[in-house]
Amino acid sequence: MTSTTPKRDGWRLKQPSVIPGFGLTLGFTLAYFSLIVFIPLIALGIRSAGLGFDGFWKAATDPRVLGALRVSFVTALIAAGVNVIFGTLIAWVLVRYRFPGRRIFDAVVDLPFALPTAVAGIALTAIYAPNGIVGHWFPFRIAYTPIGIVIAMIFIGLPFVVRTIQPILEEVSREVEEASATLGASRFQTITRVILPSLTPAIMTGFALAFARGVGEYGSVIFIAGNIPFVSEIAPLLIYIRLQEFNYVGATVIAAVMLIISFAMLFIINLIQAWSRKRFGYGN
Amino acid sequence: MATKIRHLHRHHTSPVSESRTVQVIAIFLCLLFMALFLILPLWSVFIEAFAKGVGAYFSALANKDAQSAIRLTLLVAAVAVPLNVVFGVCASWAIAKFEFKGKALLITLIDLPFSVSPIISGMVYVLLFGAGSFLGPWLKSYGIEVLFALPGIILATIFVTFPFVARELIPLMQDQGTGDEEAALSLGANGWQTFWRVTVPNIRWGLLYGVLLCNARAMGEFGAVAVVSGRIRGQTTTIPLQVEILYNEYNGAAAFALASLLAMLALLTLVLKSFLEWRFGDELAATGRH
Numbered sequence A: 001m002t003s004t005t006p007k008r009d010g011w012r013l014k015q016p017s018v019i020p021g022f023g024l025t026l027g028f029t030l031a032y033f034s035l036i037v038f039i040p041l042i043a044l045g046i047r048s049a050g051l052g053f054d055g056f057w058k059a060a061t062d063p064r065v066l067g068a069l070r071v072s073f074v075t076a077l078i079a080a081g082v083n084v085i086f087g088t089l090i091a092w093v094l095v096r097y098r099f100p101g102r103r104i105f106d107a108v109v110d111l112p113f114a115l116p117t118a119v120a121g122i123a124l125t126a127i128y129a130p131n132g133i134v135g136h137w138f139p140f141r142i143a144y145t146p147i148g149i150v151i152a153m154i155f156i157g158l159p160f161v162v163r164t165i166q167p168i169l170e171e172v173s174r175e176v177e178e179a180s181a182t183l184g185a186s187r188f189q190t191i192t193r194v195i196l197p198s199l200t201p202a203i204m205t206g207f208a209l210a211f212a213r214g215v216g217e218y219g220s221v222i223f224i225a226g227n228i229p230f231v232s233e234i235a236p237l238l239i240y241i242r243l244q245e246f247n248y249v250g251a252t253v254i255a256a257v258m259l260i261i262s263f264a265m266l267f268i269i270n271l272i273q274a275w276s277r278k279r280f281g282y283g284n
Numbered sequence B: 001m002a003t004k005i006r007h008l009h010r011h012h013t014s015p016v017s018e019s020r021t022v023q024v025i026a027i028f029l030c031l032l033f034m035a036l037f038l039i040l041p042l043w044s045v046f047i048e049a050f051a052k053g054v055g056a057y058f059s060a061l062a063n064k065d066a067q068s069a070i071r072l073t074l075l076v077a078a079v080a081v082p083l084n085v086v087f088g089v090c091a092s093w094a095i096a097k098f099e100f101k102g103k104a105l106l107i108t109l110i111d112l113p114f115s116v117s118p119i120i121s122g123m124v125y126v127l128l129f130g131a132g133s134f135l136g137p138w139l140k141s142y143g144i145e146v147l148f149a150l151p152g153i154i155l156a157t158i159f160v161t162f163p164f165v166a167r168e169l170i171p172l173m174q175d176q177g178t179g180d181e182e183a184a185l186s187l188g189a190n191g192w193q194t195f196w197r198v199t200v201p202n203i204r205w206g207l208l209y210g211v212l213l214c215n216a217r218a219m220g221e222f223g224a225v226a227v228v229s230g231r232i233r234g235q236t237t238t239i240p241l242q243v244e245i246l247y248n249e250y251n252g253a254a255a256f257a258l259a260s261l262l263a264m265l266a267l268l269t270l271v272l273k274s275f276l277e278w279r280f281g282d283e284l285a286a287t288g289r290h
Helices: A022-049 A052-060 A063-096 A102-108 A117-128 A146-171 A174-182 A187-216 A219-225 A235-244 A248-280 B002-011 B020-049 B053-062 B064-097 B103-110 B118-129 B135-140 B150-161 B164-176 B179-186 B191-220 B223-229 B239-248 B252-279
Strands: none
Touching: A022 A248, A022 B064, A022 B103, A022 B118, A022 B150, A052 A248, A063 A102, A063 A146, A063 A187, A063 A235, A063 A248, A063 B020, A102 B020, A102 B252, A117 A146, A117 A219, A117 B020, A117 B191, A117 B239, A117 B252, A146 A187, A146 A219, A146 B020, A174 A187, A187 A248, A187 B118, A219 A235, A235 A248, A235 B118, A235 B223, A248 B118, B020 B252, B053 B064, B053 B252, B064 B103, B064 B150, B064 B164, B064 B191, B064 B239, B064 B252, B103 B164, B118 B135, B118 B150, B118 B223, B150 B191, B150 B223, B164 B191, B179 B191, B191 B239, B191 B252, B223 B239, B239 B252
């Protein structure tokens, strides 16, 4: 009889399994990923590395580029802030309260995921334009100013915040709240001292996701923005303009700066989630 | 006595809930916010679309360029979605059914296209196939145009919709484990039989859910496609691009008429998605709600 004991030592890519298809599926996955995502992104990296540090720095600190990056980041920050406040409230209301139409409103939260950005853009512009149904109530202009950009980014970012907080809020155990109430805390104290701290990682993740989405957003913003350089011109639009001018170097530099920042955000989100899993035992 | 108890009960505030007044104010605030930011824009699409009457609406849809935009959008989705389905099934099979090195990294990388601005998603293909690149002129010498043509639009669409199916299936198949497949294999089924008769029925609703979201994005993508399309009227304009062209020509009613098609697609997607969550919620992945 021959021994059937598998070799235990040595490096191996995969644990043994009776299920077939590992080579085929992983091979296709990696090939497809490389062709569609990896190689194109690497091409972008090589192009920007080819500039050298001085060339890169000079292009990245061009005043119009800095202006566009500032507009994108400041408006995305404000919109993510608004979304955190209302997104948390909406998640709370949808999870805790019962009212007619709750299911419909729950479904409507996902509208920005389903509605194409260009459609959202022209619709928001129509509403918030100076002669629009909402816009005409305001003594100042909303559309064609940075406020319009914030409005579009609120639209696009809201579901990220709500859908990140909702499942966590459903998991928060009622016993802790009961204990807090029994020990004499007012409802306000229970919410701010007991519930909100356990929601903090989810709120931070939602904020980061909404912020990252806002910074990169193009379709819903350009119609309502006005697109005036240094005032309401967002970074993705400037990339687009540079590409139309066949100024690939200029476009590459802005894209590289944005990618570096959004990958840093992605990294921070992962850190928050790892930390919250350790601290609270759950995360998403 | 009984009425008194009921009376007390009604006005009693639970220690783990807010007072009725606070609840009503909170609900009102949320509904107002959602009305202003979500429902009003959707509603205004249809109002603006019919602003010049039903006749103008249908003639805008029957326009030659509009028709070609609709055909192109359907064609792009018909190529991009199935490719991403094959990829999603392969990736989740490899990730959920096997333990291998670098798995966590692979899961993170699959989500990568979601954290890239749509403009950059389109731009990477301009760098790869555009003037001054190595590939573009080489393919052109064989008569293959990628940029400002159908292949570029399809590539950009695949890029932005890349993670949808995979991110729905991976957690679902991880939850389901390998028990069913192992049982089928030990009973003598071969690999393909196991996949088609055991795995596919297990994941069908999750798969449909992923396909719905993938398709909505594929048909509605604007930024990435705008970069690679070149906007040749009647040839490389998808519905969202045609909407933009009409809007910028101050032809608002026609722009909103075409946009209303995409809005109806979005509504249909939401309805089907909610139905799947309500009816087959436990057969969908618990996480990955977007």
